[in-house]
Amino acid sequence: MSDLVSRMAGIEPDSVLARVVAKRGDIFALTEKTMQAALTPVEPGGLPNALRAALASRVARLNGEVAMADHFASLAGDDPMARIADLDFRGDDARSRAVIRHCDLVAANPKAATGGDIEALRQAGVSEPDIVRLSELVAFISYQVRVVAGLRLMRETL
Secondary structure: OOHHHHHHOOOOOHHHHHHHOOOOOOOOOOOOHHHHHOOOOOOOOOOOOOHHHHHHHHHHHHHHOHHHHHHHHHHOOOOHHHHHHOOOOOOOOHHHHHHHHHHHHHHHHHHHOOOHHHHHHHHHHOOHHHHHHHHHHHHHHEEEEEEEEHHHHHHHHH
8 A cells, every 4th residue: 555645544554444455455556656656757857856746735735635735745845846835826937837827727627628728838838748747747646635535435434
């Protein structure tokens, strides 16, 4: 089981839920590997790790996951990009404003995203590979938030 997921979901190591989850350990191991790839890839491209951590924090915060948001914010440390974790921060240049806007849109209302939103990223100087990287990061953190929420619900019913 993912250490972060189990901590955030409040799963006690010897609980019934821990035993249930252990039966799907492969999925949680893949989730952990995917988290590492999304947050600290070998080739981060134009999305440095501090920016990725700050964006992950922002997505978690947008979804009401304060503890998870704080965890990701701590990974950004005191890097200037850590400001992006603050929901009141809207960016200080065209590129950061576009990245933040897109992150917020896809995390909070993905159905509203259009091709025009991708074009806005391009116009702000975000490369195609970085658009994909950004989308992968937001999608993964959104998935992780939902897994934690689902496990909490399961924990409450057991």
